[in-house]
Amino acid sequence: MLDPGDRRPSIRRHPSEFRMRPRALSSILTALPFALAPLFAAACAPGDIPSELTPIGTIQGTGPTSPLEGSEVQVEGIVSAHFPALGGFFMESAVGEDDGDPDTSEGLFIVWEPPTDTALATGQRVRVQGTVTERGETPPTLTALDPVEAVELLGSPNPEALLPATITDAPTGPITWDRLEGMLVRIEAPLTVTGHSGLQRFGEIITSFDGRLFQPTELFRPGPDADSLRAHNDRMKLVLDDGSNEQWPEAISYLPDWPEHDAPLRVGSVLEPMTGVIDVRRAGHLLLPIETIAVREPAARPDPPSVDGQLRIGVINVENLFNGDGEGGGFPTTRGAQTFALYERQQAKLVATLQALDVHIAALAEVENDGVGPRTAIAQFAQALNDAGPARDWAPIELEGPGGDAIRVGLLYRTGAVTPVGPAVFPTDSIFEWGSRPPLAQGFLPNGEGAGSGATGTGAEGSTAEPWVIVANHLKSKAGCPDDGHPRAGPGDADQSDGQACWNAHRVVAAEALADWIDSDPTGVGAERALIVGDLNSYAHEDPITVLRERGWTDVFAESDDGPPYSYVFQGESGRLDHVLIRASQRAHRVGAAIWHSNADEFTGFGYEYDPQPTVWRSSDHDVLVVGLDP
Structure with missing residues (x-):
């Protein structure tokens, strides 16, 4: 477990916070395509700007906004960078001309675009007259001069007058x-x-x-x-x-x-x-x-993981796999690919991902909720896997998905490796009628293993092996925070500012209902040998996962030699929304587990919407989890 107190390196406060030292920038500045090309300004005749100058540090002040906001000032300094797309340039005090106060900035943004017949180079000394303003509706804001009344060029450009x-x-x-x-x-x-x-x-x-x-x-x-x-x-x-x-x-x-x-x-x-x-x-x-x-x-791309176990399960969020009408039409879809060609690209990347993993069962989230039969998205995904090989024995668990949500969870399995045991079932609890998708439970037995107590499948006669029940899940997302009066929102569903985001209370109720439902042995083949898998939209120490731990479920990825596990990256922070949980009493049967970081760390431009190559990289926004079990 990481302790943030142990992770914090040292700091130098400004000017000691940031080590300041002279540095010639000419070698840097001459190479820049956008800030180093000659900049252009309209030069005003000398004397147009009054001689009284206000130091940049005085304009900036020590607070979050300028103490001179709304005042007209004249300021002098060095052009540091020009960004035409922002409509202006940055300037700062020359070396030796700052106010010596470490609490004030020596930089300023000038909202002004020069005419094309005037050149303004980086390192150019300028004098500017304008009105102090703060750019931005909410803090922090950028102190700037806008509007600008006049700009005067002073001398020749000297990039070495700048000291970063x-x-x-x-x-x-x-x-x-x-x-x-x-x-x-x-x-x-x-x-x-x-x-x-x-x-x-x-x-x-x-x-x-x-x-x-x-x-x-x-x-x-x-x-x-x-x-x-x-x-x-x-x-x-x-x-x-x-x-x-x-x-x-x-x-x-x-x-x-x-x-x-x-x-x-x-x-x-x-x-x-x-x-x-x-x-x-x-x-x-x-x-x-x-x-x-x-x-x-560079961070290296990882090879597909090799996981031990006689029964291997892959867990993947397929990021809205929709196949239109199942006959090449029906596009754009409500949540998935916008054209049939893009759907084919999306499916090809997902096929490549599962091809690379030697798993017997695949638990899916975010597959289209479009009924049963050969035209469904999940059935055509299984067919695409079989067409691609080398394994050509993939089949979907067919069960009409309840509820009106556009997406559902699903299960694929290899008929040559495992046999479904008992019925596939969804729960009827009202919490799964909206928001959290109904979980899907199905018992499986590795081929060659006989049916044990309570099992209804076939196998080697006399064997005492018992099936594993795989429960695929997808709880309500953290997004779409409810407004006051939302008909579906209960106490605690608004963002509580505790890091668990929105709809946490809903996910907690769903986790409790999930645990109760599995305890009831919904498949009739036993409730002890079960796995909770899928996108729970909760990080590892949030309330829904804590509820499941308190009900006797353990995290198969809790023990890791490679640092904290993760399957998703959001706003620059990694974590796990995707989980595999096993009962504590069955922990010894877990013989392997891995997360293949083929997606979360990848550039979004490698997704099917932008990249036609059928690679595994960024086949989804979630990484793939793999777990291996022995009898």
């Missing part, structure tokens, strides 16, 4: 990024990619000064320890941004190219030192790199 604040160590205490707002910063402390779900849409990568970050409630119960880890994560994060408000950009200014399969930029990759400007947008501080970043230590 240099961060050489990870912080051990809160970082007041306001002290560096608008300033040029050199990050020499190692930064690890810890999330990039916003890269395609916003040009953002979440990085960390402390390696992979974990969801607080993955490691701790909600409370002081989780709160401490949350605060730790917040101060460890630094978001890289492309300096644009454009969504879905064609290219990212600080990347040499989009991630490729031979250079996938996986979560866990460590980056080389970089230089950029501290910006404030979307209610957060961002680093706008002014150079192309590089990877120092």
